[in-house]
Amino acid sequence: MAATVTTDSTEVFDKKSWMGGVEPMKVSYGKLMMWFFLLSDTFTFSALLVTYGLIRFSFPAYDPAVHGAFQFSDLYWPIPEKVYNSVPFLHGVDLPLVFVGIMTFILIFSSVTMVLAVEAGHRMDRASVEKYMLWTIIGGFAFLGCQAWEWSHFIHGTDNGRMITDVVTKEVRTIFGANLTENEYGPAAFADLFFFITGFHGTHVFSGVVLNILIFYRTATGLYARRGHYEMVEKVGLYWHFVDLVWVFVFTFFYLV
C-alpha cells in the first residue's frame, strides 16, 4: 500500500494515488464528488421508478377485450395518454401527451444552453456564459411553470369526474381530480406515485434553478473571471444535465409505457 516511492532523498509521487496535488481520474475533486453525488441520486430516482414498476405490475392492465371501452376505473391501471391529454387554453380538446412533450423539449433545450455556457466558460467568454446561464434559468422556470399547471390540472380533474361507491359507507358520489387517498383516474397508488415522482423531480429542477442563479450571479460579478476558470459552471452543469436525464426516464416510464 505504499503510496509514494522514495528514491534516495527525492519523493516521487505515484500519479494514480490520492496523495493530494494529483488527480487520479483526471477530474478535480469537486467534479468527482459531483459525479458520486449524482450516482447516489440515481439510486434514489431508480428506487422511485422501480417502485412504480412494482406497483403497476401488481395491478391489472387495461384490456379492451375484458373491460370494454376505456374509462377511468380503479379496477385497472389507467392508460397515461388518457390521463395526460390537456393543454393550457385548449379546454376540452383531446391532445394526448402534447403538453408533456413540450415540457420535454423545454428541458432538453435548457440542457443545450447549459452546455453552451460550459463551452463558453472554457473559452473564458464571460458575456456568453452570462447569456447562456440566463437562458438556462429561463428554461428551468418555464419547466417549473408547466409542471405547476400539470399538477393543478391533475389535482382538479376533468369536467365529469368519476362516480364511485364508497367502500365503507356504500354511498355513491362523484370524485374529481386526485389527492393522496383517492383519484378519478385509477387506483390510489397511481396518483400517489405521480405526486412523489414528478414532485421529487420538480424539487430537483427547483434546486437546479437556484444553483443556476447563484452561478449566474457569480459570473456576472466576475468571480470566475478573477479565479481564472469557470469550473463551477461545469459542476452545476453536471447537476442540471442529470435533472434532464431523470426527466427522460420519467417521461418514458410514466407517460409513454
Place this chain on the structure above:
Amino acid sequence: MAGHNYTHDHEEVEIAPPQTKAIWRTFYILGGITAFEFLIAFTLHASILKTSIFIGLTIVKAFYIVGEFMHLKHEVKSLIWAVLLPCMFVVWLLVALLIEGESIFMIR
C-alpha cells in the same frame, strides 16, 4: 492555494471562436428521438415490442446526455466505469421487483 492566478478583469482578452457543432448535433439527435417516440406512441398498439422500442430509445437518449452533455465519454476509463458499474445493479433491482409485482398480481 499558492499558485492562484488572479487575472484582471480585462474585457479585451481575445476570445476563441465557439466550438458548438457537436453540441447542436447532440441536440438534433435528442429532439429527433423524442419526436420519433411520439410517432411510435400514436401508431403502435401496446405490446412488448412497443415497450422495448421505448426503453431502447431512452437508453440511446441517456447515452447522448451522459456521454456528450455531461462529457463522460471523454473522461478516463476508470471514471466511466466507476459511474456505470453501480448503475447496473439498478437493472437487477428492476427485474427482481417487476417479478415480485407480477406475483403480487397473481396472488390478488
